[in-house]
Amino acid sequence: MTYSLIKPKKKPIFSLFSRIWIGFIVFVFIALVSSNLFIKYQNNTLSEKTKQMNSKYAETIDKIHQSEQQITTLTKQKNAANSIYATNLILKQSIKNLFDLVPDSITLDEVYMDKTTLIIKGVTPTKNVFEMLLAVPLKSIFTTSNTTFYQTKNGWLNFVNTNKIDDYGIYDER
Numbered sequence: 001m002t003y004s005l006i007k008p009k010k011k012p013i014f015s016l017f018s019r020i021w022i023g024f025i026v027f028v029f030i031a032l033v034s035s036n037l038f039i040k041y042q043n044n045t046l047s048e049k050t051k052q053m054n055s056k057y058a059e060t061i062d063k064i065h066q067s068e069q070q071i072t073t074l075t076k077q078k079n080a081a082n083s084i085y086a087t088n089l090i091l092k093q094s095i096k097n098l099f100d101l102v103p104d105s106i107t108l109d110e111v112y113m114d115k116t117t118l119i120i121k122g123v124t125p126t127k128n129v130f131e132m133l134l135a136v137p138l139k140s141i142f143t144t145s146n147t148t149f150y151q152t153k154n155g156w157l158n159f160v161n162t163n164k165i166d167d168y169g170i171y172d173e174r
Helices: 016-101 127-141
Strands: 107-113 117-124 144-151 157-164
Touching: 016 107, 016 127, 117 127, 127 144, 127 157
Parallel strands: none
Antiparallel strands: 107 117, 117 157, 144 157
């Protein structure tokens, strides 16, 4: 006996509305989980890049310090070279001036020169020639000038002229 006029249908566990909501909830859950994973991946990537940039920054700072030290060293070397060059120019000019002072009749055998002393050894025909042509200009330059003469076999005179200047008369140009 049947009491119903319609044939019974199977009733689903979830209705269409419930399935739509469950699908939407699953979709949102998957979207949120994937967004979370993407953000974590980006965060890790940024952390790695930050570490790399920090190490590059530290290397760059080290290179800058090394470059500054090299610049300081090179500047000191340049200043020393310029000082030596200037001293050499002054010495060259002094030697040129000294040789310009020496007349043709006097022959120089040896010249020793440092900051405060000039020692000249050579041969002169007479004591008067030496005194008039070389000793007077040397006495005007140096504070102390002494000359010793020795007779040679041919009648000329060997001489040793020692000239000194006080330290306070020399100015360091550095």
